[in-house]
Amino acid sequence: MSSLTNKRIILGVSGSISAYKSPDIVRRLQDLGAEVRVILTAGGAKFITELSLQAISKNKVHNNLWDKDAELSMGHIELAKWADLILIAPASANTIANIANGKACDLLTSVILASTAKLMIAPAMNQQMYQANALQTNLDILISRQVSIIQPESGVQACGDTGLGRLPESSDIANQVAKQFETTQLSGKNVLVTVGATIEPIDPVRYISNHSSGKMGMALVDRCIEMGAKVTCIYANISIPLNDKALNIQTLSADQMHESVMSHINQQQIFIAVAAVSDYRVKNLSNQKIKKSSDNLILELIPNKDILADVCKLNKKPLCIGFAAETQNILENAQIKLKNKASDVIILNDVSSDEIGFNSDKNQVIFISQNQQQNIAKNSKIKIADNILKIFIKEFL
């Protein structure tokens, strides 16, 4: 089934009598997982109220290019950048003419000019208006600019005429929008990714951690989202930006990360354990800063729970991908991990080289499952993430 999970849609509502159907279009887009913001033209506002659209979209309705508060931070440019797709439904003959002529005469047309997002329009008007040469020429111009036209339906119209020009059913419109994003191979899947490096406190100012930057984990979060998954990102100690389309949960220690993973794992179909989790923690955590002295200081470390192994032991276990950072006997150790933890996949990361692995923007890994072992050549972490997911999807989904 098509999905709009993680997709941000601007719905432009212009001055057609069928604008009364626009709250239902918002609903159908939301049903498919989209976040919807509405731009209402002056014409559109004659047929449907801002309040109805605001209540249904759960977002402020934008209707004024000259909004002083919004323009303090260039509101129309922000909106243009926010959208993955702009849908105008219904699209009036007047708005179609304005877009075809590159006008920026109101908020909707200005946002369209300022956006690189895909544009779809659903013309809706009297059958004679729809047949008019001027309207058809404007549609041809838009088609030549890769604008998708949602074809109107034929039937009895509000004015009493019969013919082509009716707005299609809201669910048909929403499905046609979703089709634009259909390459998404993880649509409808919930994916939990752990990212970063856990921190094990010694005292209030000192801790034990590791060199993981979180870049490989975030690359996987980003790619899963682009592939249509609903992602939960449980992270610790990262200084790179989070993806605001994921549900982001901050943790600190291995224990906290374990607890957070376990409380979110039931809803997941896929678990990707990328975080570098500390194997040990300090047994006797000091509440006060440990004072310097000339004596040796001995810290007793006790093992942490193994998050990947515990997830793999669950009765209703998701498909699991674990990362193994190794510096010696790398293949042998990764095979042992695959078996002992009962993970579906282990991604072997040789972190002995400075050029790849921890903190670097590049990586080079080996994909290991029971059925295969594939080298994934050195590349940017986003490409590595893409390759890992493609191999995984081919074998398991």
Ligand SMILES: Cc1cc2nc3c(=O)[nH]c(=O)nc-3n(C[C@H](O)[C@H](O)[C@H](O)COP(=O)(O)O)c2cc1C
């Ligand atoms: C009662 C009424 C119904 C209208 N219905 C339509 C319509 O279905 N489609 C259309 O293109 N224009 C229709 N119009 C004309 C537009 O509302 C008008 O061109 C308006 O300026 C469009 O503004 P906008 O493109 O900024 O939204 C209608 C006008 C009236 C008074």
